[in-house]
Amino acid sequence: MHDSMKLLQRLTSTNNDTSAPYYRALSPRFMPLMPLNDGKNAPETLLSPTILAMYDEPKKSNELQIASVPGMLYSLGVSKIDRDKILQVVMDLSGSKTHIDEALKIYETLGMFDEDIAEPLLNATDRIMGAFQKLENSLFPNQKISYENRGFAFLKKHQIQKLMRDHGHTDDEIDLADFDIYDKMSDEEMEISLWKTIENIAMNKTNVLRPSEAVKRRKRDMIYILQPTVLSPFMFTIQKGVSIAGPLILSPTAFAPPILNPAVASPWILSPGVFDPFVLSPYIFCPFVLGPLAFTPFILTPYFLSPNVLNPYIMSSLILSPIGLSPDILSPQAIGATILSPSILSPAILTPTVYTASVLSPTFLS
Numbered sequence: 001m002h003d004s005m006k007l008l009q010r011l012t013s014t015n016n017d018t019s020a021p022y023y024r025a026l027s028p029r030f031m032p033l034m035p036l037n038d039g040k041n042a043p044e045t046l047l048s049p050t051i052l053a054m055y056d057e058p059k060k061s062n063e064l065q066i067a068s069v070p071g072m073l074y075s076l077g078v079s080k081i082d083r084d085k086i087l088q089v090v091m092d093l094s095g096s097k098t099h100i101d102e103a104l105k106i107y108e109t110l111g112m113f114d115e116d117i118a119e120p121l122l123n124a125t126d127r128i129m130g131a132f133q134k135l136e137n138s139l140f141p142n143q144k145i146s147y148e149n150r151g152f153a154f155l156k157k158h159q160i161q162k163l164m165r166d167h168g169h170t171d172d173e174i175d176l177a178d179f180d181i182y183d184k185m186s187d188e189e190m191e192i193s194l195w196k197t198i199e200n201i202a203m204n205k206t207n208v209l210r211p212s213e214a215v216k217r218r219k220r221d222m223i224y225i226l227q228p229t230v231l232s233p234f235m236f237t238i239q240k241g242v243s244i245a246g247p248l249i250l251s252p253t254a255f256a257p258p259i260l261n262p263a264v265a266s267p268w269i270l271s272p273g274v275f276d277p278f279v280l281s282p283y284i285f286c287p288f289v290l291g292p293l294a295f296t297p298f299i300l301t302p303y304f305l306s307p308n309v310l311n312p313y314i315m316s317s318l319i320l321s322p323i324g325l326s327p328d329i330l331s332p333q334a335i336g337a338t339i340l341s342p343s344i345l346s347p348a349i350l351t352p353t354v355y356t357a358s359v360l361s362p363t364f365l366s
Contacts, residue, residue, distance in 0.1 A: 023357040024048040027338075030364040033091075033347050036063050048358075054087065054365070102329070129334050129354055131166035135159065154190045157183035197255075200236065239281075267306075318361075 022043040029050045035057045036043060036050070049064040056070035069090075073083045135155075143153040155163075157180075185193065222241045228249060235254040243263040253273040263283040271291045278301040286306045294314040304324045308331040315334070318341040326346045334354040344364040 022353055022355075023359075025357070025359045027358040027361045027363070029053075029366070030362060031069070032363065032366065054090065131163060134166055135163050138162065154187060197236065 022037075023046075024043050025046040025048060027048045029048070031052045031054050032050060033054050035053070035055055036045075045064065049066050051066045052072075053065060053068040054070075056068060056074075069087065070083055073086060078086070138159055139147065139153065143155075147153040182190070182193075223244070224241060224246050225244045227243075227246045229246065229251050230249045231251065233252045233254075234256055237256050239253075239256055239258040239261045241261060243261065243266045245264070246266045248266065248268045248271045250269070251271045253271065253276050255275045256273070257275075257277045257279060258281040259279045261278075261281040263281070263286050265285040266283065267286050268288045268291045270289070272293065273291065273296055274294045276293065276296045278296065278298045280300050282302045283306055284304045286303065287309060288306070288311045289309045290311065292312045292314070293316050296313070296316045297319060298316070298321045299319045301321045302323060303321070303326055306323075306326045308326070308328045310329070311331045313331065313333045313336060315336060317337045317339065319337075319339045321341045322343065323341065323346050324344045326343075328346070328348040328351040330350045331348075332352050332354070333356055335356070337357045337359060338361040339359045341361045342363065343361070343366045346363070346366045348366070
């Protein structure tokens with residue numbers, strides 16, 4: 001088991017050579033399964049000690065370590081064989097062994113041991129971040145001033161096209177005819193349209209972009225039991241009510257925040273989302289699989305027994321949302337923060353992070 005953990009760490013570190021800031025503030029780690037990264041990938045820590053580590057590795061230069069379980073057993077005169085057996089029992093009881101075995105199986109099934117496959121997949125986060133960096137560099141002075149002072153700016157049509165190309169779309173795949181009217185608007189008209197759209201969202205109106213469109217966006221409200229959502233994308237609506245055994249499959253969402261939308265046994269599968277903040281929407285038995293999320297913070301949204309598998313997160317923070325038994329497996333994260341969100345038995349396995357921070361978020365066996 002210990003060798004497997006070291007293998008996982010080595011696989012992620014060797015495929016993620018770029019340096020990016022990562023901060024831990026007032027976020028102690030209790031009985032962590034893996035050591036912190038070292039070298040240029042090491043996080044900056046502030047009052048975030050590692051307590052009772054489950055590994056026996058040399059102390060990192062920037063790590064405040066308070067005892068380790070293997071070290072304590074060694075001091076008590078326990079032999080290496082017995083130490084390994086004790087650690088194995090702890091891993092089995094915590095369920096960590098199962099998660100690690102599943103991660104290795106996924107890693108092998110996807111051909112991640114083949115560099116021709118592993119490198120493009122593990123570098124996906126860098127490519128996405130590069131696209132947004134190029135977008136930021138392409139902003140006009142008035143857009144930068146608006147973004148810095150007001151928190152948002154309106155893109156031009158050619159900037160949207162370039163962003164899509166940087167994400168790998170070819171010219172044949174880009175059809176932005178619907179943006180022609182938008183591109184001819186003045187900044188004042190764009191802002192009026194923006195506030196009108198926000199007003200419609202607040203009033204739970206769905207057909208905002210095309211009022212004459214016959215297709216109605218599906219809304220989820222009240223209590224839904226055994227009602228899956230399949231191949232039904234929706235946007236500019238609020239997801240509310242209780243969902244029980246109602247998976248979301250192949251249904252992309254945009255500007256469709258779940259608010260007061262608790263869920264049980266309702267996984268999100270192959271359903272990417274953008275600008276969908278989760279607010280007061282706890283969930284359990286709801287894994288997120290192959291559904292990238294962007295600009296989607298989780299606020300007052302605890303979740304349990306809900307692993308993230310092959311599910312990248314971009315600009316998505318965790319705020320006042322404790323989690324349990326929900327490992328992140330092959331789910332890269334970029335530009336986000338974990339704030340006042342403790343976690344238990346939720347290790348990050350083969351999950352690189354870029355520009356992330358952890359504040360007042362202790363972890364236990366994670």
